[in-house]
Amino acid sequence: MEVIDILKKYSTIVDEEIDKSLNTVDPEKLQKASEHLIKAGGKKIRPALVILTCQAVGGNVEEALKTAAAVELIHTFSLIHDDIMDEDNMRRGKPSVHVLWGEPMAILAGDTLFSKAFETILETRIDGVSYERVVGTLKTVVDSCTKICEGQAFDMCFEGNFDVAEEEYMQMIYMKTGALIAAATKSGAIVGGGSPEQVEALAEYGRLIGLAFQIQDDYLDVVSDEQDIGKPVGSDVVEGKMTLMVVNALSKASPEDKTELISILNAKSDTNVARAIELFEKYDSINYTHNISLQNVERAKKLLDVVDDSPAKEALLKMADFMLERNH
Template identity: 75%
Template sequence: MEVIDILKRYSSIVDEELDRVLATVEPDKLQESSEHLIRAGGKKLRPALVMLSCEAVGGKREDAVKTAAAVELIHTFSLIHDDIMDKDEMRRGKPSVHMIWGEPMAILAGDTLFSKAFEAVLETGTDHVPSENVISALKTVVGSCIDICEGQAFDMCFEGNFDVSEEAYMKMIYKKTAALIAAATKSGALIGAGSPEQVEALAEYGKLIGLAFQIQDDYLDVVSEEEDLGKPVGSDIVEGKMTLMVVKALANASSEDKEEIISILKTNSDTNVERAIELFEKYGSIKYTYDVAHDNVERAKQLLDIVEDSSAKEALMLLADFVLERTH
């Protein structure tokens, strides 16, 4: 089975639940603004990971649907608020929520999705699922929300600061991106009543593919063709964004080259993109980024040894590779 078919199948399950969860929101403007991004497509990778992790440890997919919806609601809430903060006008090929309904309603739409996320996970039936597992799943999901806020704050604080260590950078992307993916796989394993070792392994699997997802993003920005990327090559460089490639190059560069890299990142123009890439190459930071992403995915796949062979396990293997292969 192809990754894209797996995602489609799980997406249709969670979409139904998301429709149900948001059906009661009022007034109309709040409902429409809350639903906009949920319905704008998106791969729905995170809810698929919740349900697959549940199945992989022997649980029932149905039991994990509400938690899956919760994780997608949290992801969407964070995108809506991030777009306001970053003044991003487009998302998934459509105008951002705040561009259509204005910032106040967009803030509220995010808050509503956030509240609805907790409502959804609290509705997880306790017939098959021990209530302490539901509470642990909830704690995991809540913990990742705090991480998302902290990750975004670190990211904002890093802006214009070229003195970020690799450790600090990894912590930022862990919190901003990987924590919710780790919460998806961990909460799925908890709802599926996996053993503590399985729960831990799936949490780590989620963390590793989440980190790989973000790092591969950095990598693809530099090595892709424009038609695959859907945006010009080197946009991160033009925007002066901190990436693993930049962090690594700055750490290893001579003071002269370091100065040049920083000056290119500060220019916010595409005239020196090629020179920046040349300097990244010189200090091995493109290969390093590639290696870290691939190494994380390999380690993630090995962690799946802890569960028995199943179609869910196979899908998780494919999804691990998918975070590397995807084009935008």
């Protein structure tokens, strides 16, 4: 089964669980705002990882379903608030929540999703999962929420700071993107009854593929065409964003090239994107970025030795590769 088929397989049942969680929200305007991005689509990678890691340690889909839904609710909450902070007017091909309902209602919609996520995890007890596993899952997801906020704050602090070290950048993207993916794989292992060794290994698997996921975005921004990624090539350069490619190139560049690259990033214009990409190529930063993603995925796949061979393990191996194979 291909990754897209795996994601579709679980997307329907996760959406049903999310619907149950949100159908009690009032007033109707808040409910519609809360549901908007979920109904707009999305790959549902994170909930699929919850279910697959649960199955990989011997658990079943029913045990993982509410946690899977909760993780997607957290992810959607973060997207709504991101769009407000970044003033992004489109998401998943549709107008952003704040564009349709205004910023105050969008903030409330995000807060509603955030609250409903924890309520949904607590309801896992209804499915016969032990109190200890529910608490372990809840602690894992709560911790990831704190990290998402910290990562977003670091990202904002990095704006205009061109002295960010690679280690600092990697920590930021782990918090902002990797932490929730790691929480998905760790909570799946916990709710499925995995051993401490399995829980730790699957959490690290999630961290590594989460890093690969974000770094691949950096890479695709300069090597894909506009149609594939759904935004102009080099848009990260135009926005003056710190990416692994930028961090690496600045660390290697001559004083003249460093000054030029910083000038291009500060200009926030599309006129010098081609020149920025030339500088990335000059210092081999494009290949470097891709190789870091590749290394993380290979390390992640080795960690799956901690579970027995099964269809779920096979799917997790494919999910790791998918982080590099996707083109958007």
